Every structure is written in structure tokens, then in C-alpha cells.
Amino acid sequence: xxxxSKGLVMLLTVMLLMSMIAACSGNxxxxxxxxxxxxxxxxxTASPDNAQAGEKTGIDTSKKVxxxxxxxxxxxxxxATIQDKINEMALQDLNxxxxxxxxxxxxxxxxxxxxLGSGQQVxxxxxxxxxxYQSYAKKGAFQPLDKLLPVAAPKLNEFVPQxxxxxxxxxxxxxxxxxxxxxxxxxxFVWREDLRKKYNLPEPKDLKTxxxxxxxxxxxxxxxxxxxxxxDVRGSxxxxxxxxxxxxxxxxxxxxxxxxxxxxxxxxxWGSDEQKADLELIKRWQQNGxxxxxxxxxxxxxxxxxxxxxxxxxxxxxxxxxxxxVIKVQAAHPxxxxxxxxxxxxxxxxxxxxxxxxxxxxxxxxxxxxxxxxFYEKMVTDQRYNLLTQYGVEGKNYEVKDxxxxxxxxxxxxxxxxxxxxxxAWRNPEFMLFDKNYxxxxxxxxxxxxxxxxxxxxxxxxxxxxxxxxxxxxxxVEKQYLFPLQAxxxxxxxxxxxxxxxxxxxxxxxxxxxxxMKQWQAYVxxxxxx
Amino acid sequence: MNxxxxxxxxxxxxxILFLMLLPTILFFIINSYLPMVGIYYAFxxxxxNTSLFNSEFVGLENFKFLWQSGILTKLTLNTIGYNVxxxxxxxxxxxxxxxxxxxxxxxxxxxxxxxxxxxxxxxxFVILSVIVYNLFNYESGFLNTLLKQLSxxxxxxxxxPWVWVPLIILFYLWKxxxxxxxxxxxxxxxxxxxxxxxxxxxxxxxxxxxxxxxxPMLKTTFVVLLLFALGSIMKGQFDLFYQxxxxxxxxxxxxxxxxxxVYRSLKVTFDIGMSTAAGLYQSLFGFILIMxxxxxxxxxxxxxxLF
Numbered sequence: 001x002x003x004x005s006k007g008l009v010m011l012l013t014v015m016l017l018m019s020m021i022a023a024c025s026g027n028x029x030x031x032x033x034x035x036x037x038x039x040x041x042x043x044x045t046a047s048p049d050n051a052q053a054g055e056k057t058g059i060d061t062s063k064k065v066x067x068x069x070x071x072x073x074x075x076x077x078x079x080a081t082i083q084d085k086i087n088e089m090a091l092q093d094l095n096x097x098x099x100x101x102x103x104x105x106x107x108x109x110x111x112x113x114x115x116l117g118s119g120q121q122v123x124x125x126x127x128x129x130x131x132x133y134q135s136y137a138k139k140g141a142f143q144p145l146d147k148l149l150p151v152a153a154p155k156l157n158e159f160v161p162q163x164x165x166x167x168x169x170x171x172x173x174x175x176x177x178x179x180x181x182x183x184x185x186x187x188x189f190v191w192r193e194d195l196r197k198k199y200n201l202p203e204p205k206d207l208k209t210x211x212x213x214x215x216x217x218x219x220x221x222x223x224x225x226x227x228x229x230x231x232d233v234r235g236s237x238x239x240x241x242x243x244x245x246x247x248x249x250x251x252x253x254x255x256x257x258x259x260x261x262x263x264x265x266x267x268x269x270w271g272s273d274e275q276k277a278d279l280e281l282i283k284r285w286q287q288n289g290x291x292x293x294x295x296x297x298x299x300x301x302x303x304x305x306x307x308x309x310x311x312x313x314x315x316x317x318x319x320x321x322x323x324x325x326v327i328k329v330q331a332a333h334p335x336x337x338x339x340x341x342x343x344x345x346x347x348x349x350x351x352x353x354x355x356x357x358x359x360x361x362x363x364x365x366x367x368x369x370x371x372x373x374x375f376y377e378k379m380v381t382d383q384r385y386n387l388l389t390q391y392g393v394e395g396k397n398y399e400v401k402d403x404x405x406x407x408x409x410x411x412x413x414x415x416x417x418x419x420x421x422x423x424x425a426w427r428n429p430e431f432m433l434f435d436k437n438y439x440x441x442x443x444x445x446x447x448x449x450x451x452x453x454x455x456x457x458x459x460x461x462x463x464x465x466x467x468x469x470x471x472x473x474x475x476x477v478e479k480q481y482l483f484p485l486q487a488x489x490x491x492x493x494x495x496x497x498x499x500x501x502x503x504x505x506x507x508x509x510x511x512x513x514x515x516x517m518k519q520w521q522a523y524v525x526x527x528x529x530x
Numbered sequence: 531m532n533x534x535x536x537x538x539x540x541x542x543x544x545x546i547l548f549l550m551l552l553p554t555i556l557f558f559i560i561n562s563y564l565p566m567v568g569i570y571y572a573f574x575x576x577x578x579n580t581s582l583f584n585s586e587f588v589g590l591e592n593f594k595f596l597w598q599s600g601i602l603t604k605l606t607l608n609t610i611g612y613n614v615x616x617x618x619x620x621x622x623x624x625x626x627x628x629x630x631x632x633x634x635x636x637x638x639x640x641x642x643x644x645x646x647x648x649x650x651x652x653x654x655f656v657i658l659s660v661i662v663y664n665l666f667n668y669e670s671g672f673l674n675t676l677l678k679q680l681s682x683x684x685x686x687x688x689x690x691p692w693v694w695v696p697l698i699i700l701f702y703l704w705k706x707x708x709x710x711x712x713x714x715x716x717x718x719x720x721x722x723x724x725x726x727x728x729x730x731x732x733x734x735x736x737x738x739x740x741x742x743x744x745x746p747m748l749k750t751t752f753v754v755l756l757l758f759a760l761g762s763i764m765k766g767q768f769d770l771f772y773q774x775x776x777x778x779x780x781x782x783x784x785x786x787x788x789x790x791x792v793y794r795s796l797k798v799t800f801d802i803g804m805s806t807a808a809g810l811y812q813s814l815f816g817f818i819l820i821m822x823x824x825x826x827x828x829x830x831x832x833x834x835x836l837f
Contacts, residue, residue: 293668472795473598
């Protein structure tokens, strides 16, 4: 009896130890194969002019490969059918098949990082400034495409204008294939026009009129949230204020600021009078009830708060997303009316998206770089591929009426909505089909075209390798001490800001700022930005 | 010399048994021991282009972010504090309830209670967070609507840090109590009836029977469960804290644990080296803790110790 229990205990001990060890190595394990050598692709590029193997392209297609294609977001229901159709063609054209993978929007940031870091086979992956393209490229997560492009994708090489190739270069090398469709993702006020008319409120054009509108909503519709906000107050409140009020060149991190019209002058925003004024404003909004008290615990999607009638305005949304909201509201509540006012009309900063806003790159882990690039060329420049992956099957998913795209059925019955594969990056303006509803966006774009100015921010590639630890620590301090301030929850702003600044300095703020400023100045001088 | 021959002898005589053990051993070697090489990531700068052992060695650089903001002690204390509360209260309540239930005569009532207590275990923390938000949010939460009806000042739960200490413990117990209770219930069922009958004949009343028979017989189960729980004391209950508190920095002073801190830090600066470093710190701490507690237990009563 006694012996038996001892044996059992021993077994338990071993199991326990194992599980501990397994748990601790879980973070680091599985990455041992992290960097399969890029030698294969290098060897392949070494003999580029040897073009007899493939008929259409200058690459060797004798061996059949399966490409792993990764896009963010959720896959459309009909993806399997589309994939089969694409594979039929790709097998013939390139002796390759492709598997379209989606990350879903939940925790996509982590998944994206793991895709690039774990060494698993990924041949094509979406890139954007909001997925940290610049940093990843700088750290060597993607393969340089300069030599590969003329060989594997000559048509694509021609198709993308030279200045866009220039614009995506990081350290003088191309790491991503930019999308050529010109659009604006600048901010703008979105509000319920029907309520504005009903209560005779001013149209939001700047912070002053916006505040008046909010006051009117609060007074007349007390149960409504005046602004649709989420837990990320930095992204849904503060950045907007800095955009419209301080003409920010972009959303700079680490409490730094640059005015669009003086790019050479980078200043510290945290602790400045400018920030204090902003925080006062937010506190006033909080006290007046425009911002929910528990805003830091709200997890609802901002746009949904508007379209469901929970909130009356969005403080800063882009024209395309605004249009999506309009379509949703029209379907569910035809008596409501939404209206839009672009910030650029007030600030004068109408920047079309930077070339890196939508792109596809080939990760270092890919062994089929040539084929991947050739396939991507097909996606962009071959109308058959492009229409299939953007709009689905004609006659089944959509039809073309008077030159307009029209969905067959509705969003719930149709398994492939317009751009259902989130194909922002491989849009080809020559083939693009627009919904009638999209005319609203085009009107806004036309308006912005008239005052268009170049994007000066997104070409900048931050290299944070020297202050990585400080950066992680700072993020922490920001969440704990600055977010409550930015949600207007701290009564004494002076004091709250001082605590935050002390903690931030302890976390290494000064080192980060100094290094970032240095890099920024170098960027401004090098690219001659004025 | 003697032991070596003994081991060899043992291998030969029990070779079938050892053969049967082999798959398990291999399983652990492959899944648990080989990946331990990855610990080295904690001391290198991760590079997309070279292999692990060619990466640059950076010493303790990757651990720096843990103490950079100077709150490592607070985090460690929070983590341990909550876990002590979870383990202590959880086990004591589970034992008490298990004894109560086991003494119940009505089988029907017993099963029903057991099921009701077990059900919260299946509620995910995501759903719990929605329930909690709808209970406590300032503008339209259940609590404040009720208070307003009664003309009492509403309370702002989400901006009051201290409230969350009991709340989090409460929700943890609500969710996990049924589960650990079932384990103890099983242990009680395993106690031979003979003891109770003998005690009854000797004239022991129900309290004496519980105190002198049931409780001592549960000790082994308790110690094993305790040691198991201690091993993961640094891991906290990530889901619970992350879902209930999320981004609300106001509450971090009393509710931030290592797991949530590491998650938030590395969400922005994702680095394999840094995450391995954090994992290593947690595991090492857990290892030291379990060795100490096991040592103490062995000192007190050799038989209860794990090893």
C-alpha cells in the first residue's frame, strides 16, 4: 500500500516537472527552424537569364509547388470554390497551386508576428504600415525583390509606377509589391444627420462645432452615447484631436509630435502645454458625459455602435469605412441618415495613402520566392485571376449592371461579398468594379483630390532594436498612467501627468525619444522632406 | 558498483515493463526536454536570417523589460497573492463543500447541487467579462440601475481598484469551486466505510467522524493538489484577469499580474527573445517555489512530499 502510493507520487512528480518544463519552453520552442536558409532562392536568382525552362516567365517551373498565401481578416464563405478555380489556372500557367490562409481579426497581430517569426513556410503575406512593414523589412523578415522582379514578374514590374517602387524601399531595397489604386484613409467626422436636423445642431467641421453637436445629442438623447469609443482611447480619441487640432503629420509614437507643415521640427508632445490643453478638453467631455465613464472596458466595435444606434457620432473614420456604415444603416434603418466631413478640408492635409499602405511581401522563410512573385503578378495583372479573387464568380456572386458591381442576393446569402478576400493589395484600377453606393466615396475622394498633398510620414522606417526593452516597458506605463488621463478619468491633470512622466522616464522615455528623433531627422534629411 | 549492476539487472529482468514505458519517456523527451534548447532564445537577439546558435548573445538584455519600469516586485507579489487566495480559499471551501455534500442523504438533491456548482466551470471568461460589464458599468449596468431606482448614489466600480481584489477572487471561486469539489468528493468516496462504522460503534458523533477521519484522509489529496497548484503559481489566471480588466489602466495597481503585463508589453514589441525570457522567469520562480514547499513538507512529514 505504502509502496504503491509512493510510486504514484513519483509518477505525479515526473508529470509535474514535465509540464512545468513544457510550459516554460512553450514560448521559445518550435522556433528552432526559424530561419531556413534563403540560399535556395538566392541560388535560383543567380541564373536569371536562363529562360528556356518556362514558356511564359523567365523562371523554372518544372517542379510543382504549393504556395502558402496569407491574408489578414476572415475568409469568405466561398473561398474553397474560388481557390479551386484559381488553382486550375495556376497549375497550367505556373505549375503551382495556392492555399489561401486567413488569420481572422482576433489577435491578428500575434498571429502575424508568429507567421514571420516561427519559420513556417509562408510564401506571400500582406504588408502595410499598420502591420509594421517598415520595421519587419528592416529586421530582415522579408526577401528583397529588386533582382527577382524583372525575372519572375516583368509585367508587374512595369505595371507599378517607378515612384511607388521607390516609395516602398527600405534601406534602398524593395521588400513589398505596392497596390496602385489611389485612395484616402484620412479621418473625418461621421454623424447622424437626421438627429442634427431634428435638434437643429451645427454641422461638425472642427472641434468647436463638433462639441456643440455632442452637447445637443447629450441634451436631447440622454441614453445615446454621443461618441462611439472603444478601450483604445489613444487610437479613437487622442490621435484624432492631434490630427485636426495640431495638424499632425501622422500618429507618432512615444509622445512625440511633428506638424505636417514643419516636418523638420520634431517636438515632445507629452508634458507640453499642447497636451495639457488636449487633456483638459477630454476631461471636459468626460464630465459632460460625452465619453462613457467605463470607456476603458468597452469592447464593442466602434462602427457597430453607430450603425446599431447606440452612438450618434464617430470621431474620425475614413471615407470607405464611412460608406460601409451608410450601406448598413440604409438596409437596417432607412429613416436614419449619416453624413461625413473630412478633416483634410479643415487641416489642408489630404494625403492619399502611401505606397506601403497595401502590399504583399515574400517572407524570408519562403522557398518558392520566384513562383510566389509570378503568381502574385497573375493576381494583379491577369483579369481572370483578379476578378475571381476580388468579386467572386460572375453570375453566382455578382453581376455587372451599367458598369456597376452588383451583389447577387445579400451579404448573408452571398458567400463572397465585394472584395471578400480583403484584396486591397491586389486591386487593379483597370479591372476594378464599384458598387453604386461607392459613388459616395468617389465624391469624397474627388473633393480630396483637389487639395491633395503627399504623405510625408509613412516612408519612415523606425528601427527600435536599440531600445526594445524600453519600448515594451513604456507601452506598459502608457496603458497604466496615460490612458486614464486620455479617457478624462483623472481629476487633477497636472498631477496625473507628472506621475505618468516620472514613470515614463523611469521606463526609459528619454532614451527612446532621443533615438527616435535622431532617426527621424536622418529620414527628413535623406528623403529631403520639407 | 552495486547500484550499477542493480540497474542493469533491473533493466534485464523487467525489460517488458520498461519497453512499455518507452513511448511515454520518448513523448516527454521530444515534447518537453528537446524544446528546452529554446531557452537559449532568452539570451540572444532574435534574427530572421540566422539560426539560433549563430544569433548574437546578449546576456540578460532580454530580461531588462521586466524590471525596466520597476514594477516587477509588485507584479510578482500580485501574482502570488492572488494565487495564494485562489489556492487557499479554493481548497478550503472545496473540502468543506465536499464534506457537506457527502454527508447529504438525498441523492437527488446531492446530484443537483453538484451539477449546479459544476456548470460555471464551462462558462468562458469572455462571456463572464460581458456579464460583469453589464452588471457593473456606470451608465447602464444592473447594479447602478438598481441603485438609481432606490435613489442611492451610483458607484463607479470600474474606477475603484480595491473592489476588484475580492471581485476577482469571487469570480474565480464561482467558476472553479465545483471542479475541485468533485475531486475531493471522489477522494471522500474512496474512504472505506469501515472506519466510519468503527467510529460510530466507539460513539463518535458526526463532527468527530469528519474531523478525525475524513479530514485526515483528505490530506494526501490536498497536498498533491497544493503542490501542483504551486508549480504554476507564477502563471496566474491569464484569461480571468485579461478579460475582466483588459485595458483599464486605472485598475492595474491591484489587478496586474505577470501574465497580463508580459502580454501587454509584448503585444507591441513582439520579440521571441523577450517572451522566452519572461517564460523562463516564471518557470524558474515556480521551480524554486515548488522545491522549497516540497522541502518543507518533507521535513514535516516525509510521506506527503512529492519527491
